[in-house]
Amino acid sequence: MTYEARGMHLKLQGLSKSFGTKTVLQDIDLEIQPGEFVAIVGRSGCGKSTMLRLIAGLDAPTGGGVFLNDQHSHHRINPDIRMMFQDARLLPWQKVLANVELGLLGANSKVLAKQTALHVLRSVGLEDRAQEWPSVLSGGQRQRVALARALASSPKLLLLDEPLGALDALTRIEMQQLLEQLWQDQGFTSLLITHDVEEAVVLADRVLLIENGQISLDLEINLPRPRVRGDVALAQTVEKILQRVMGQPEREDALQQSLSFTSTTV
Numbered sequence: 001m002t003y004e005a006r007g008m009h010l011k012l013q014g015l016s017k018s019f020g021t022k023t024v025l026q027d028i029d030l031e032i033q034p035g036e037f038v039a040i041v042g043r044s045g046c047g048k049s050t051m052l053r054l055i056a057g058l059d060a061p062t063g064g065g066v067f068l069n070d071q072h073s074h075h076r077i078n079p080d081i082r083m084m085f086q087d088a089r090l091l092p093w094q095k096v097l098a099n100v101e102l103g104l105l106g107a108n109s110k111v112l113a114k115q116t117a118l119h120v121l122r123s124v125g126l127e128d129r130a131q132e133w134p135s136v137l138s139g140g141q142r143q144r145v146a147l148a149r150a151l152a153s154s155p156k157l158l159l160l161d162e163p164l165g166a167l168d169a170l171t172r173i174e175m176q177q178l179l180e181q182l183w184q185d186q187g188f189t190s191l192l193i194t195h196d197v198e199e200a201v202v203l204a205d206r207v208l209l210i211e212n213g214q215i216s217l218d219l220e221i222n223l224p225r226p227r228v229r230g231d232v233a234l235a236q237t238v239e240k241i242l243q244r245v246m247g248q249p250e251r252e253d254a255l256q257q258s259l260s261f262t263s264t265t266v
């Protein structure tokens with residue numbers, strides 16, 4: 001099969017990872033289509049970051065493999081994959097523009113790299129901050145710069161390890177909207193780890209739950225976009241996933257019961 005789409009096709013086949021005698025991921029099979037947005041939820045320590053690190057080639061599995069556009073990754077770093085973390089990880093001694101240009105290391109033309117970095121900074125609404133130091137930016141602005149750096153090279157797969165976790169609620173919603181818009185414009189495949197089940201349901205085409213080293217739930221989210229918080233169907237979906245995470249049986253009167261959860265975060 002050939003993949004013309006902007007997004008990367010991802011397949012995990014029998015993927016396992018143990019640290020010593022501790023098995024974190026066991027025999028995971030998963031297929032993600034080019035351009036899909038998939039969210040991963042699960043309790044702390046269930047293996048979400050481990051899974052992302054294996055996909056990124058930052059760590060080697062103890063069993064099985066990762067296939068990117070049908071090619072075995074052989075645990076190598078792939079330039080078409082970019083990753084974002086909870087902290088922006090900007091270089092404090094480089095200005096904003098130079099930080100974004102880091103995402104283009106190896107570009108043939110410095111002039112073109114600068115133009116591209118400015119363009120992508122514009123797409124995250126920070127073109128006017130290009131010549132400032134990261135230290136004068138807010139946490140949300142720093143994450144925008146990190147997003148710009150990640151997207152500067154037009155990746156085919158974006159791995160997001162709880163990138164919005166440290167932001168205040170309003171900034172978080174703005175970043176979710178920005179992420180969704182850039183994903184729709186650029187068509188990359190997205191894999192997002194989040195502890196916020198509502199965030200997962202608002203953004204993703206599919207939500208995966210990891211439990212006991214395996215994918216215990218793979219739920220397609222068939223809600224029209226843009227999704228509205230407070231929408232009944234959305235709240236019911238959030239509730240359904242929360243109950244699974246909490247290990248409770250699903251209830252018919254899901255919406256009423258959702259009031260019993262004061263937070264959508266696990």
Ligand SMILES: Nc1ncnc2c1ncn2[C@@H]1O[C@H](COP(=O)(O)OP(=O)(O)OP(=O)(O)O)[C@@H](O)[C@H]1O
Pocket residue numbers: 019024042043044045046047048049050051
């Ligand atoms: N390099 C390592 N050496 C030993 N154990 C590790 C290593 N990396 C991760 N682990 C263990 O693997 C398990 C899964 O860790 P991982 O970071 O993938 O969980 P997580 O689901 O991302 O957690 P959180 O939501 O808290 O970030 C944990 O028990 C962790 O201690």
